[in-house]
Amino acid sequence: MPTVVGRTTLAALLATAALLALAAGPVSAATGIGKIKHVVVIMQENRSFDSYFGTYPGADGIPMRHGRPTVCVPDPLRHRCVRPYHDHHDLNYGGPHEQNAFNTDLDGGRMDGFIRIRQTCSNTLDPPDCDPSIAPGTRGYQDMMGYHDAREIPNYWTYAKRFVLQDHMFEPNASWSLPAHLFLTSEWSARCTTPGDPLSCTSANEVPPLPSDIGPAPHVAPDYPWTDLTWLLHRRGVSWAYYLKKGKEPDCETGKQFCRFIDQDPRTPGIWNPLPSFDTVREDGQLGNVQDTSQIYRALRAGRLPAVSWVIPSGDVSEHPTSSVRKGQAYVTSIVNAIMRSSAWRSTAIFLTWDDWGGFYDHVRPPVVDASGYGFRVPGLVISPYARRGRIDHQRLSFDAYAKFIEDRFLGGQRLDPRTDGRPDSRPSVRERASGLGDLRRDFDFRQHPRSPVLLPTRAG
Numbered sequence: 001m002p003t004v005v006g007r008t009t010l011a012a013l014l015a016t017a018a019l020l021a022l023a024a025g026p027v028s029a030a031t032g033i034g035k036i037k038h039v040v041v042i043m044q045e046n047r048s049f050d051s052y053f054g055t056y057p058g059a060d061g062i063p064m065r066h067g068r069p070t071v072c073v074p075d076p077l078r079h080r081c082v083r084p085y086h087d088h089h090d091l092n093y094g095g096p097h098e099q100n101a102f103n104t105d106l107d108g109g110r111m112d113g114f115i116r117i118r119q120t121c122s123n124t125l126d127p128p129d130c131d132p133s134i135a136p137g138t139r140g141y142q143d144m145m146g147y148h149d150a151r152e153i154p155n156y157w158t159y160a161k162r163f164v165l166q167d168h169m170f171e172p173n174a175s176w177s178l179p180a181h182l183f184l185t186s187e188w189s190a191r192c193t194t195p196g197d198p199l200s201c202t203s204a205n206e207v208p209p210l211p212s213d214i215g216p217a218p219h220v221a222p223d224y225p226w227t228d229l230t231w232l233l234h235r236r237g238v239s240w241a242y243y244l245k246k247g248k249e250p251d252c253e254t255g256k257q258f259c260r261f262i263d264q265d266p267r268t269p270g271i272w273n274p275l276p277s278f279d280t281v282r283e284d285g286q287l288g289n290v291q292d293t294s295q296i297y298r299a300l301r302a303g304r305l306p307a308v309s310w311v312i313p314s315g316d317v318s319e320h321p322t323s324s325v326r327k328g329q330a331y332v333t334s335i336v337n338a339i340m341r342s343s344a345w346r347s348t349a350i351f352l353t354w355d356d357w358g359g360f361y362d363h364v365r366p367p368v369v370d371a372s373g374y375g376f377r378v379p380g381l382v383i384s385p386y387a388r389r390g391r392i393d394h395q396r397l398s399f400d401a402y403a404k405f406i407e408d409r410f411l412g413g414q415r416l417d418p419r420t421d422g423r424p425d426s427r428p429s430v431r432e433r434a435s436g437l438g439d440l441r442r443d444f445d446f447r448q449h450p451r452s453p454v455l456l457p458t459r460a461g
Contacts, residue, residue, distance in 0.1 A: 163387040203371060243292070333457070
């Protein structure tokens with residue numbers, strides 16, 4: 001005869017079982033994450049958290065008193081300081097954003113070098129990412145101290161209000177875009193002494209091999225022999241795609257901020273298209289998974305969105321200085337709207353972020369997890385029918401948390417760990433296990449009824 005359990009006892013048993021399930025390690029479908037069948041990571045370009053959400057209510061934003069910033073960054077040439085200010089301009093210049101610029105901006109944790117690094121530019125010898133034409137008195141000279149709000153980026157602020165805003169999302173590396181994209185797809189940025197040998201690699205936070213490193217022509221593939229996330233996905237039969245918008249690259253292959261943009265397309269390796277340079281992608285016959293962004297719309301219409309997707313812009317819609325903020329927001333909104341209108345919406349988690357700080361001011365000193373980073377804060381948004389409504393996530397996060405979420409959902413918790421993933425390389429640490437890294441599952445309520453789409457206007461003007 002069945003045993004009858006009282007409501008109080010049953011509730012206690014269920015609570016205990018839930019705690020045991022969480023303590024057991026990788027999350028199973030029974031915990032709720034199994035409701036997510038598609039993860040889409042949309043990565044834009046070159047914005048710090050404070051530059052987009054520094055005045056968002058409740059967020060860890062620009063320190064204010066009576067509506068006036070209390071922080072002030074020195075301008076050594078003018079012997080004064082500059083406070084963060086509302087910038088209504090659609091085009092911005094930002095500032096230098098490679099490793100030397102990071103160290104200058106950080107200034108030992110004082111977070112006050114954002115204007116000083118601009119002054120290192122000269123007409124005769126430019127450090128990377130400097131433009132000597134931006135002189136004192138010009139708008140771009142100090143617009144790294146400017147911030148936008150709902151007046152310029154209303155859709156992004158609406159996503160924050162209706163879904164989840166992450167105010168401690170850090171770039172995984174203290175450097176520029178190429179290392180950030182390498183961390184996004186492989187949890188490491190490295191340089192290797194022996195082609196094809198993943199054990200010959202060492203960390204390269206500033207200058208991993210560039211597509212233009214080999215020969216005089218751009219887009220010649222370098223060799224990335226270490227293990228990337230697609231290798232684990234392919235081995236487990238998990239579908240993936242890397243959608244790259246054809247057009248101008250959002251940045252320069254030389255590492256400078258301003259240069260002659262080079263055309264990009266899915267068929268050629270580039271700074272924002274690193275996967276064709278990975279040995280694993282070529283050897284697995286997965287080069288065809290790198291596709292034009294138009295294909296994500298086709299996949300959504302056909303009901304064939306891959307389990308894991310990365311979506312990368314072209315320069316015109318990247319929000320990278322000096323691209324239009326409005327056009328970038330419209331482009332992102334069009335992708336989010338397409339997902340929301342599709343059958344995939346009820347089972348999708350969209351993670352929206354920006355690859356690095358772009359030289360823009362941020363007041364939070366980043367934590368140090370290893371020799372590569374973290375870098376400065378970037379905006380992070382979670383958009384999903386299971387995302388908590390209006391939540392501000394204060395967890396410490398980086399792009400490593402995206403990999404961790406993907407691994408927990410689709411790979412049984414397997415990490416990019418050379419000791420256990422079946423393809424050893426010489427990476428110094430397992431980034432998904434970094435001390436203090438938050439858990440993206442906390443941004444979801446898998447018990448709630450799937451939320452309705454929030455379709456927003458895509459007009460760029």
